Amino acid sequence: MNINALEPAPASRQNNHNPVLATVLSIVPGLGQLYNRRWIKGIVFLVIGLSLIAALSVPIANSIAGMITLGDNPETDDSRNLLVQGLLSSIIGIILLGLYVLNLLDARKDAKKRQEGTRTPSVRQAFQDSWEHGFPYFVVVPNFIMMALIVIFPLLFMISLAFTNYNLYNSPPAHLLNWVGFANFKSLFTEAVWSKSLITVLSWTVVWTLVATTLQIVLAFFLAVLVNDSRVKFKRLIRTVLILPWAVPSFMTVLVFTAMFNDTFGAINRDIFSHFGVTIPWLSDPTWARIAIISIQVWLGFPYVFTLITGVLQGISKDWYEAADVDGGSRWKKFRFITMPHVLFATAPLLIMQYSYNFNNFNIIYLFNKGGPPVPGQSSGATDILISWVYSLTFKENNYKMAAAVSIIMGIVVAAFALYQFRKTRSFREEDMY
């Protein structure tokens, strides 16, 4: 073992090795590293860098050009593929650009070290170092690339579609797509069919999210407090039954409910309301359909909140209530000033997540009635929320451009909510705890 290596570098080793020059040289990847006398690293960078540039720069430039024109010859060009290739190339381009910048920074860093007189590490040492410092990148980068393909790229594609004229009547491969700017948004806001649909869907989405989720929470809170009463027996049995709607897959229960709510032969009309001589049009009347779907969601959703709140209630110390008894506090006051704050403090993040879950709760809307019943003069059904409307525009009507425009509006709502969440989430406030 070389003992000298452990000693601090003597001042005489300071030299006029120039970091700026190293950085400038590595505009051609690898040259800067060679200047730093990191031979192997330099050659590897040079070979990989030059071959990547040689192999990819022309295809990337071509596909981006293709994305801009979206094709000129309907016989040979498929605008969708051009768009896909263009977006993927842009993503790859951005990643390569990032690597390129890392190459510049690396040359600069090594040159600085050299200038201060640190010895060039051996190859083995270098590998060890890159494992030590590179470990997070080795893990995150591949996963991030997959995420970019499967999650980010589709969102970008959807955003792009909103600015094209892609619908059932103008669809590749028979036709070419064109960029149309904000025309789709203009018709969304000005044409009666679209603006009416947008306003009803948007307002119903908000009502649905707020009412269904709040009822869920209120019912769950109420039942949790009741069952938690010390005089109630068979607590275990009661809690197990109350949790059943959560345990049974909702895929099944929603469809069973659809059968039960059927206007003509459903069990609810036949077994219950027929005794009163009325038939309620659960599936065909907008208002009744909305009432039905909110009730179903409350049925499905309260057990989760119930379990959460029960857990918190069991953890509240008895001392609080005993102290309140001494002071002669009424039952309402005990609930208001002891139970409520405890429960809300402990469950608030999860309750907020329930709201965002229902905002995107596609399954129940689609399974119950496919967003129906249809409303005359509107593109959307009466129980359609934004996400289910996007779905039927896309897969039922193949009106991709409008679906994309609506999902951008939805994305803005989601992003606004997300920003609000960022500020609240504790993992961010405590981010720099370590």
Place this chain on the structure above:
Amino acid sequence: MKRSLKSALEVSGIYLIVLIMFVLILYPLLWAFSMSLNPGTSLFSLKMFPDNWSLEHYKWLFTDPSSNYTLWYKNTLIVAFINGLASVCIVSIVAYVFSRFRFIGRKNSIYTFLLLQMFPVLMGMVAIYLLLNTVNLLDTFTGLILIYVFGGLPMNLFLVKGYLDTIPRDLDESAKIDGAGYLTIFFRILIPLASPIIAVVALFTFMAPFFDFLTPQIIIRSPEKFTLALGLYNFINDKFANNFTMFAAGTILIAIPISIVFLLLQRFLISGLADGATKG
């Protein structure tokens, strides 16, 4: 005397409310069960208590040559198992890195993941379809599993990262001083401690393919590759064969094992979820 009377009244009031809830909860469930025992396929003649019980639908699912039920069950198990395994491996190592390392772009990546977690995968389905088409993964389990694993990654990542953040750093720091490498720390120290939340992620990702009819509907074309949810959904979605009774029989066979697992594990699930969300 007066006081105990009041108390008795209150308690019976509570029991009454609980009883009403029992009826509301059990009525649809019993109805689903009896639906599967009704002979024939017509909804018109369905009865809560059919005149002649019959197991014909269950028998049909397993024995009829035109029934693909066992095949769908097998497909779903394959997809569910690989999805669960792959998700747990990927999610836990990425969560470990985000929880324990400080590196360039970390904070921005977390923001990106948090934002992405809020967008439903459904929004990008058209592009996913075209993408899988380009790489020839349409109508394959690989394509389906890829969508499940990475579509669910942002959400699951936060569950696990939140949980790992609650485990004191001193533990891995002292292991490091004793000469343990990153992977040793990860497998020997953090994985065992984080097992509750990892179990939650495993269970959720394993169960998801059983009930998701939407993603397979878009990706899978050939009937011999259907998953259970898609196949069963087609029983009632088909315009010409609206077959609710068969659907009920088929879903009850999935619902019973899953409900039992769920009821047994619910306490565990809740504490895993709540710890990650509130402390994270």
